[in-house]
Amino acid sequence: xxxxxxxxxxxxxxxxxxxxxxxxxxxxxxxxxxxxxxxxxxxxxxxxxxxxxxxxxxxxxxxxxxxxxxxxxxxxxxxxxxxxxxxxxxxxxxxxxxxxxxxxxxxxxxxxxxxxxxxxxxxxxxxxxxxxxxxxxxxxxxxxxxxxxxxxxxxxxxxxxxxxxxxxxxxxxxxxxxxxxxxxxxxxxxxxxxxxxxxxxxxxxxxxxxxxxxxxxxxxxxxxxxxxxxxxxxxxxxxxxxxxxxxxxxxxxxxxxxxxxxxxxxxxxxxxxxxxxxxxxxxxxxxxxxxxxxxxx
Amino acid sequence: xxxxxxxxxxxxxxxxxxxxxxxxxxxxxxxxxxxxxxxxxxxxxxxxxxxxxxxxxxxxxxxxxxxxxxxxxxxxxxxxxxxxxxxxxxxxxxxxxxxxxxxxxxxxxxxxxxxxxxxxxxxxxxxxxxxxxxxxxxxxxxxxxxxxxxxxxxxxxxxxxxxxxxxxxxxxxxxxxxxxxxxxxxxxxxxxxxxxxxxxxxxxxxxxxxxxxxxxxxxxxxxxxxxxxxxxxxxxxxxxxxxxxxxxxxxxxxxxxxxxxxxxxxxxxxxxxxxxxxxxxxxxxxxxxxxxxxxxxxxxxxxxxxxxxxxxxxxxxxxxxxx
Numbered sequence: 062x063x064x065x066x067x068x069x070x071x072x073x074x075x076x077x078x079x080x081x082x083x084x085x086x087x088x089x090x091x092x093x094x095x096x097x098x099x100x101x102x103x104x105x106x107x108x109x110x111x112x113x114x115x116x117x118x119x120x121x122x123x124x125x126x127x128x129x130x131x132x133x134x135x136x137x138x139x140x141x142x143x144x145x146x147x148x149x150x151x152x153x154x155x156x157x158x159x160x161x162x163x164x165x166x167x168x169x170x171x172x173x174x175x176x177x178x179x180x181x182x183x184x185x186x187x188x189x190x191x192x193x194x195x196x197x198x199x200x201x202x203x204x205x206x207x208x209x210x211x212x213x214x215x216x217x218x219x220x221x222x223x224x225x226x227x228x229x230x231x232x233x234x235x236x237x238x239x240x241x242x243x244x245x246x247x248x249x250x251x252x253x254x255x256x257x258x259x260x261x262x263x264x265x266x267x268x269x270x271x272x273x274x275x276x277x278x279x280x281x282x283x284x285x286x287x288x289x290x291x292x293x294x295x296x297x298x299x300x301x302x303x304x305x306x307x308x309x310x311x312x313x314x315x316x317x318x319x320x321x322x323x324x325x326x327x328x329x330x331x332x333x334x335x336x337x338x339x340x341x342x343x344x345x346x347x348x349x350x351x352x353x354x355x356x357x358x
Numbered sequence: 359x360x361x362x363x364x365x366x367x368x369x370x371x372x373x374x375x376x377x378x379x380x381x382x383x384x385x386x387x388x389x390x391x392x393x394x395x396x397x398x399x400x401x402x403x404x405x406x407x408x409x410x411x412x413x414x415x416x417x418x419x420x421x422x423x424x425x426x427x428x429x430x431x432x433x434x435x436x437x438x439x440x441x442x443x444x445x446x447x448x449x450x451x452x453x454x455x456x457x458x459x460x461x462x463x464x465x466x467x468x469x470x471x472x473x474x475x476x477x478x479x480x481x482x483x484x485x486x487x488x489x490x491x492x493x494x495x496x497x498x499x500x501x502x503x504x505x506x507x508x509x510x511x512x513x514x515x516x517x518x519x520x521x522x523x524x525x526x527x528x529x530x531x532x533x534x535x536x537x538x539x540x541x542x543x544x545x546x547x548x549x550x551x552x553x554x555x556x557x558x559x560x561x562x563x564x565x566x567x568x569x570x571x572x573x574x575x576x577x578x579x580x581x582x583x584x585x586x587x588x589x590x591x592x593x594x595x596x597x598x599x600x601x602x603x604x605x606x607x608x609x610x611x612x613x614x615x616x617x618x619x620x621x622x623x624x625x626x627x628x629x630x631x632x633x634x635x636x637x638x639x640x641x642x643x644x645x646x647x648x649x650x651x652x653x654x655x656x657x658x659x660x661x662x663x664x665x666x667x668x669x670x671x672x673x674x675x676x677x678x679x680x681x
Contacts, residue, residue, distance in 0.1 A: 067582070069582070070582065073583055074479075077476050077479050078485070080476055081473075081476050081477065081480065081485070081489045082489075084492075084493055084554075085488065085489045087551065088492045088493045088495060088496055088551065089492040089495070090517075091507045091511060092495070092507075094507075094510065094511065094517060095506075095507055095510060109515025110515060110520070112517050153395055153398070156391035156392070156394065156395070157392055157395035159388075159391060160388045160389070160391045160392040161392070163385075166388055167381050167382055167385055167389075172392065175396075175399060179399055179403035179404075181662055181665050182407070182658060183406060183407070183658060184405070184406025184407045184409050184654075184658075185406070185637070185651065185654030185655060185658050186634065186638055186641060186642070186650070186654050187409075187412065187637065187641040187642075187650045187651040188406040188407070188408075188409030188410050188412060188651055188654070189406040189409075190641070190642060191406075191409050191412070191424045191428075191647070192401070192402070192405045192406045192424070193402075195423060195424040195425065196401065207398070207402065208402045210394070210395075210398045211395050211399065240387055241387035241388050242387045242390070242391070266498055269500075270498075270499065270500030270501075270502075270503075271500070272500060272502045272616075273615075273616075277642055288500050288502045288503075291502045291506060292502055292620065294506075295502065295505060295506055295509065295620060299623045300623075322510065322513075325506060325510075326506075326510065329507065332502075333499055333503050336498050336499060337495070340494075340498060341491060344491060
């Protein structure tokens with residue numbers, strides 16, 4: 062008589078735990094699997110059957126990719142675009158959000174519509190490509206920064222946050238003779254740090270993960286980002302996947318194939334690891350961002 | 359100047375009819391702060407819309423700069439659209455797009471609801487946190503990484519084939535990514551895998567807004583936990599579910615470019631070609647720019663109409679606009 066729980070409730074609880082354990086395995090195991098394959102000897106990997114633990118532990122795949130100057134250049138470009146792109150975007154988005162938070166702004170309705178409309182309609186792939194080409198952004202580092210400079214949805218998050226700030230602070234600054242620029246940079250922006258951190262994380266993840274711009278707008282190898290290098294490797298692998306295992310083994314007896322699965326998984330780990338490492342610390346910001354978005358819609 | 363600003367704030371309400379120029383001068387810093395975003399919107403959002411004119415001409419890229427070439431190209435009206443609708447690819451591409459988004463919806467829509475309810479029912483905080491942390495993670499990796507992982511898991515000696523062989527569902531390895539009939543299902547499950555944890559946050563937020571007294575009262579009345587879910591949690595989630603379903607239906611033509619482009623290959627293209635990848639292939643890879651722009655324009659316009667319908671419906675259902 063210690064517990065009032067019925068047998069049915071025990072079964073209910075057990076099935077909940079079982080279900081969520083399955084969810085955990087399904088979302089976590091793939092990452093474990095790529096780690097295992099990346100730590101296994103590249104030639105040995107071709108035998109298959111690597112599921113829980115590497116058979117021949119070696120860091121060779123990582124050494125191979127880090128000896129490759131292409132990877133270092135890709136990491137440099139990716140880090141640069143993430144830092145510069147995120148900083149510039151936060152700067153421009155927050156300024157826009159501040160302007161649009163002022164309902165007395167001349168033509169407020171027009172400008173709000175002007176920006177929100179871009180969320181729902183666009184020129185599409187081909188005209189965008191043509192415009193970027195005609196602006197001379199092909200094979201330029203700035204093609205990673207400018208086309209994605211403003212995120213209108215993120216701007217709305219910041220604007221909502223600014224509108225919820227107590228108006229008195231700005232009022233008193235105005236009475237002290239501060240202009241809009243001074244009010245924004247000295248008073249509003251410091252108060253916005255929580256929301257700017259949230260959108261900054263979304264922007265940074267977006268930059269780190271972006272592959273399309275590097276893939277189609279750049280030809281120079283020194284402008285290829287990590288993700289674009291991975292697309293290339295993936296394509297090679299997809300083509301190799303159409304060969305039989307025997308063909309692959311024959312190839313591997315002479316040398317480790319370029320499309321070696323272990324090396325591909327090592328590159329995948331290198332691209333994933335920063336996100337996995339940073340993610341637990343910033344998780345609450347993402348959740349907050351999602352909540353803000355939820356409230357908005 | 360600064361004194362002017364002060365005066366302006368005091369006077370603005372009293373004298374509404376003032377010269378635009380004076381108001382503009384007073385708000386010059388606000389406009390200055392908007393300027394980078396305005397330039398961005400003009401260059402990268404509205405100029406490409408002007409570029410949609412491509413779909414009404416026969417654009418040949420070898421004549422010079424984009425704009426000169428564009429406006430000197432031969433006007434063909436709706437010829438490219440007619441070509442798209444009549445050449446047989448239209449039906450195939452639409453079928454793939456709708457199949458991919460609808461199958462995705464069947465998995466990715468209910469899963470977050472089930473996860474949120476299950477997480478809410480669990481009392482063990484550390485278990486809850488672990489599951490949540492793991493389930494959000496796939497959302498933050500790129501589709502390139504996700505595709506790399508999926509390709510590995512589904513390869514002939516990957517873990518999925520190993521499981522299928524273990525249970526004797528198949529004796530030969532299934533070549534999932536080389537066979538078109540599996541493609542939509544792979545994309546659907548991939549989409550769900552990537553987004554289900556993160557989407558559950560929205561429902562968890564809605565659940566946390568439910569008054570706990572309702573559950574207390576239900577317990578007193580002898581309702582077990584199934585009944586609490588059935589009669590308290592689900593009815594309170596209904597508005598969120600309806601709105602998110604309407605929004606999801608709004609994206610019905612928007613089968614993501616990344617997953618179809620990265621997971622598809624020559625062998626599966628009859629099933630993996632959706633509107634966006636089809637337009638990409640014809641435009642960027644085959645150089646049929648006008649045709650590709652027309653395909654893109656078709657999908658943008660239809661998607662926009664759907665969004666308007668969705669917004670209208672949401673307004674009816676929810677009493678408020680999404681815009």
